[in-house]
Amino acid sequence: MPSAAVPLPGADAATRLDELIATVAFLRAPGGCPWDAEQTHESLVQYLVEESWELIDAIESGDRDEMIEELGDVLYQVLFHADLAAHTDGERFDIQDVAAHMTRKMVSRHPHVFGGDREASSADDVVAFWDDLKADEKPHRTSVLDGIPRGMPALALAQKVLGKAEKVGVVRAIEPSDAAAETEVAANLFADESELGAALLATVAAARAQGLDAERALRHAVRGLEDEVRAAEAAAAQD
Known part of the structure; x- marks a missing residue:
């Protein structure tokens, strides 16, 4: 049975984000929360959708405290999926892999910032060449419609x-x-x-x-x- 405190390696130097990542792992570990342990990527979809819409409501209301709470709820969903994947055969990636992939993606999508061969002086310039960059990253897509989420309202x-x-x-x-x-x-x-x-x-x-x-x-x-x-x-x- 795990202790009441969330174990944090090098807790003195841990960030609040490290603490949240450890909390997710703690809840999903043996002896943690039975509900958390039973969840799958599929079962969590409804919560991701709900939390995303609640974040949109908070943004539109302009309430700072609500935005902090709802951003946290969406972040928790991301961390939950990553921890789930880290312990699922055939997936075996964690939040560090997710972060590394996103960093590479953002660098490749911003060659005008990170020393690439593109120049952009306005947001319109950036949008104009993003499609080319996406096409290079995802050559399997043959239509401009590919990649549009079908579950959108x-x-x-x-x-x-x-x-x-x-x-x-x-x-x-x-x-x-x-x-x-x-x-x-x-x-x-x-x-x-x-x-x-x-x-x-x-x-x-x-x-x-x-x-x-x-x-x-x-x-x-x-x-x-x-x-x-x-x-x-x-x-x-x-x-």
Whole structure:
């Protein structure tokens, strides 16, 4: 049975992060918490999603104390997955491996900072060559759509896919229709995000009143856009 104190090698020099890493390991070790010991990567997904949305709420509220708490909850999920992997056959990586991989990735993604052959004087310059860098890192990806998480909420997914579609010349023209005008969903109609939010809410309310699922409807429309993107990529490849 482990003692009540979390064992920390060289505790005097340990950082707060070291202490948290040791706490995760302590809870998952034999004699620790039975619930922690039973978890898998798959069983933890729901908590990662929940904690991520709670962090978003904290960021949007601007509450410093809530941000500290919710950032900690997300960090704990990362450490939990890493400790789980460190003790799982076929995985055997830990948080140090995760950190090392991320450092290499950030250095390679910022050649304009770390002495590479790129120069960037603005954020737009950086975004402009990130796709090239990603393509070099992940040559198995053949479409701009590859790598987009399918579990994203429909609205976030639509925004992501629209951005990717523009990169291959597929641009959706938004034509105001009678129905759109009635619900104030038309091109260049919104003065700010407050007006846009109200129009989106009105659209969802109208869909709900008609027994329609707004999330499913938007996902279906996004799939159609993805088909257009892949068709455009195929045509470009043939040319």
